[in-house]
Amino acid sequence: MTEHDIQLLKSHFTFWDKLSPHQKDILIGGTTAVSYERGDSIHSADLDCVGVLLIKKGSVRVYILSEDGREITLYRLYDGDICILSASCVLQSITFDVHIDAVSDCEFLQTNSCAFSQIMQENIYVEAFAYKLASESFSDVMWAMQQVLFMSFDKRLALFLLEESANEQSDTIHMTHEQIARFVGSAREVVTRMLKYFSSEGYVELSRGNVHITNRAGLTSLTL
C-alpha cells in the first residue's frame, strides 16, 4: 500500500481513531491493494470470504443466484463505497451469502477477513461500524426487493435504462438483452419482448449489443 492508500483507509474506516496502535498495525498489515477486470467474479458463495473491500475505483454488483441460474441484482457499489457482505464470514448475524462481480475494471483496498475479524472482536467501534454498513446494504436490498416484487416490468426496465444512461452519460447503453436481464432480475425473453415494445413505441432503437434512447420523455413517462 502507498501512503495515499493508508490515508484512504483512515478516512473511510471511521473507527480509525478508536483503534489502538496495535490494532492499526493489524488493519494496515491485513490490507492489500488489488485490481480486478470487468466481468471478474470477486466473491461467491462457494469461495472463502475475501474480506472487506474499499472501492478505490470502479463498480461492483452484488447479487443472488438461484439453483437454476436466475440472478437478482441486490445493489451496486461505486468509488469510495465499502463492501461488507464480501466479509460475511466475520459477521455472525449474517447467515446468507451473495455473489459479487466487477461491473467495470476495479481497484480495491482489500482487508482480509482474518485481520478484520481480529480488530472487530477486540474493538466494539469496529463491530458497530461493520453491522451499520450491513444495515445500509439491508436498505438497498429492500429497495431492490420492492422493485422486483411489486413494480410492473415496463416501469422497472424504463427506470433501469434511464439510470444506466445517466451513469454512462450517454444515450446509448452498451449491453446485451442477456446482460440487462441479469441486472433487472428477469429472463432474457422478457427483456427482449419489452424492448421490442419500447422500440415500436419509438422510445428506443435497438442494434446488436446496444439500446439507444430516442425518446427520453416517453421512456420517463412510463416511470411515473
Added chain:
Amino acid sequence: MTEHDIQLLKSHFTFWDKLSPHQKDILIGGTTAVSYERGDSIHSADLDCVGVLLIKKGSVRVYILSEDGREITLYRLYDGDICILSASCVLQSITFDVHIDAVSDCEFLQTNSCAFSQIMQENIYVEAFAYKLASESFSDVMWAMQQVLFMSFDKRLALFLLEESANEQSDTIHMTHEQIARFVGSAREVVTRMLKYFSSEGYVELSRGNVHITNRAGLTSLTL
C-alpha cells in the same frame, strides 16, 4: 413494569452491564409493558415508530405492502425475540419501513424510540447491539426473498403448511386461503388452485377456514 420485567430487560438487552447508572434509568423509565390483540396492527409506515419491542409472549409478523395491497411476509418473531425494525427511525442506515401485525395475542416490553435513541447515541455498545439485531433481520429477509423469488410455488406452500402445523402442534391449520396467501406472499386465487391440487393428490382435506393435513409424507416429498 414488575421486577420480573426488569430482569427480562437485563437478560435480553445484552449491553445492560455496559450502561451507566443514568442510562439504566433512562432505559427502564422509557420502557412500558403493553399488550396487543391478535390481528392488531402494531406498526406501519404511516405511524410514528413505536420503538424497540421485546416479545414476552405471542408472535408478530413483519411484512411489506405494495401500493396495490399485495403483502410479502419478511419474517416472524416469537417469545424472547426483540423487534428492532419497529424502531427504524432511530437507525439512520435503515431507510425503509415495514408493517408489523400481532399474529396472536401479544405481550411486549416496549422501549420508546426517544429513550432508546438517547442511550444509543451515548453508548457504542447499544449502537452495535441495535445494528447487529437489524443484520439478523436482514438474514431472515434474504431467506424470505429467495423463497418468494426462486422457489416453485408448490414447494413453498407445502413448506408453509408443514411449518404452520409444527408451530400449532396440530394437523389442522385454521386459516383462510386469503390469510395463507398473505403469509406466503401470493394471491388468493393461486393458493386456492394449489390447495385444490394438494387435495386432489390426497395430501390435505379442505373445509371452510381450515386445511387439514392428511398425508404428511406426501406433502413433505414436495419440499425435497
